[in-house]
Amino acid sequence: MKMTELQAGDSLQTIQLDPVSRLDLIKYAGASGDFNPIHTIDEEAKKAGLPGIIAHGMWTMGNLSKLFTSYYEEGYIEDYIIRFRGMVFLHDTITLKAELQDKVENKLHFNVAAVNQADKEVIKGQIVFALY
């Protein structure tokens, strides 16, 4: 399916991630340089009043954009707007979604979200995909 064939209301293929592991977050800490210990060390998360370590919001936001990666010859993400709404804990199963809201000239406006196993939105926002 090409981006240009999508109609308003159509969705990109959703992706369900493997349950969040500590190693996922250690890897993201290393790759991003965000070593805030609430993402990797249990005691630090508890000290901060959390039940356990939580994923970096940017880890989830980074994952979500992969719904668009394979369309790189057609266009690029011009705007990526995210509100962090809920925490992602170890072993959560996150599903990534994007639905085309409308097309304005060469700009495709998507509503995007990552939801957890309880169907709660943990991040939510918009992507504007600009066609070349």
Add this chain to the structure above:
Amino acid sequence: MFSETIGKQSAKIKNTVERGAVRKFAEAIGDSHPIYVDEETGRNSRFGANIAPPTFPRVFDYGDIKGLDLPDKGLIHGEQTFHYKRPLLVGEDIFCYSEVTGYTEKSGTQGKMGFLLLKSFGEDSSGSIVFTSKSTVIISEAVRREMDRV
């Protein structure tokens, strides 16, 4: 204490979109697509090079804003946006800086929450903006009290 930093900018810092850093970052977000990691795919693409994932600017150094001393713990990331003119190319230099664009406080159930708005910029070597990003950082009363003590 944050209000005085509104309008202040950091000095530009030269960053390189390093191949190894892009590969590691793509892996960490579970998106090791050939357009990010495979040289031949990059060469044969419309860009003639590999590109970086849209949230890759998290990796860049934006320099320090004078008077803005954020703690490394206890901050909550509220919102994040990126605006691109084009994708980032692996191997290119990007000159990055940040500015404090706003600070407000709102009373909530857990005391006064502070909302710090930061805007960041990435320019190519000719001085053209490649991307801008905005972050909203939420600073709880407990964290601010902790900062006041030191």
